[in-house]
Amino acid sequence: MEKIGNRPPAPPTLLEPLDELAALTHPGSLRSPAGEIVASYDLEVTDAPVAGFRPLSSRDGILNANVAAFVPNYASQKKVHVINGVGVTLGDSIIGLTALFAIRKRHPQIEFTVYRPSRAPRYVQRLYELAAPALGPVVDLPVALDRLPPGDLKIDVGNHLFWPNFSTLPMIDFFLWAMGMCAADVPPEEKRNHWLKTLPPRPHLRDGAGYVLFCPSASTPVRSIPAALHGPIVERLWDEFGLPVAGFGAVDHPRYTDVTAHSPDTADFLNWVRHARYVVTSDTAALHIAAGFDVPTTAFFTTIAPQLRARDYLYCNAVSVPLTGLAGIQASSQARDLEAVDEAYHKLDLDRVLFSVSR
Structure with a gap:
């Protein structure tokens, strides 16, 4: 056997x-x-x-x-x-x-x-x-x-x-x-994503011309900046920096330019963030890129705690926009949730939080 x-x-x-x-x-x-x-x-x-x-x-x-x-x-x-x-x-x-x-x-x-x-x-x-x-x-x-x-x-x-x-x-x-x-x-x-600095440089449409970058749209509406605040934020950025504001998507403001058509590739998007003097965003991709290039940034967070995304970013002003009952959700476009987002943003003192360092 x-x-x-x-x-x-x-x-x-x-x-x-x-x-x-x-x-x-x-x-x-x-x-x-x-x-x-x-x-x-x-x-x-x-x-x-x-x-x-x-x-x-x-x-x-x-x-x-x-x-x-x-x-x-x-x-x-x-x-x-x-x-x-x-x-x-x-x-x-x-x-x-x-x-x-x-x-x-x-x-x-x-x-x-x-x-x-x-x-x-x-x-x-x-x-x-x-x-x-x-x-x-x-x-x-x-x-x-x-x-x-x-x-x-x-x-x-x-x-x-x-x-x-x-x-x-x-x-x-x-x-x-x-x-x-x-x-x-x-x-x-x-x-801090500094490996992005090692990517080969690319020509940039605004080389030598200063601008501020505004990225108000996240991957889901519940994490995006309400449209009603886009114009006031652009106005505040112009007052602060005296520079034109570039961004992705339409904003009705004379100091703002939609550069979506000039960003057809991910490498172009990286470039727009890399060369900005300042970034204001609710899009964490833009935040992570800005950290990689050491670009000063104000980042807004609604359903996720700022320390889970921006803890190590030296030049990030992380603004928490508390949403009772929505903490931790990954995505939502439901009307009641977006109403809560709008209400929470309107409670913010934009003049105070846009450039204060809340770390």
Whole structure:
């Protein structure tokens, strides 16, 4: 009789398939019935069927900090695979890449391969193309699981919006933790997105001409500055700086210019922020870019605590606009919520908060 000890190990048991809701909100990436790594974001935006999809797991050789903490030996690694990283919005992606660059600073031998949801917005994908020469290749999902070399370090950061720590940690600390790093070991100056300064310079329409930048529209209306305040804010910026105000979207004010048509590419958007004398925004992408270039900024926060996004930004005047009952929500365009936003903004003393340092 064959001894049990001489038998080859049994293959790991796959986790049970997820139902549709669980697959789309799973805090991690998915494994398809065909053995491919899949981003649930891609399934959601294409309304694709999700039958038979399972969680990607350590049984597949993939680490996920939301499942189990890990401390990788980066010093021994040459290639690190970041699965489904690091976001489908521009702001999240800037911060996630900051975490990867912090690792590269300590371990310059590492080449990252970042596997991305293929359906993410083009302007977000463009950011990864700009970062790739300094960081490593970017690959669209899905990819076959067995395509990833078995000896390389593989870390899943997929669908991070549904990770509990994403709502409670400053975003840069979250991404460092998700990559197995101790956030406290990374000094604040490395958390300010300065990797953006290393991107190749581009010609700019306003080179040599001073302007202030106004970015009042966030990714969701509940985090945006109400339209009724756009004109008064532009007027206040003109009074303060004596410079024309540029921005994205229409504002009825003689000192304001909509430069949307002159910002067709993510690199152009970076340039508009980079060369501004001052930025006023409720768009965290503009905030993170301004921090990367050390541009003084006033940033308004409604449903999210300022310290979760702007804690390490030396030149940021973070203004909290309290919204009772709406704290922590990711998005809303409901009329009652927008009425609450409008009321909260109108309670602010703009002359006092626009340029006061509230850190």
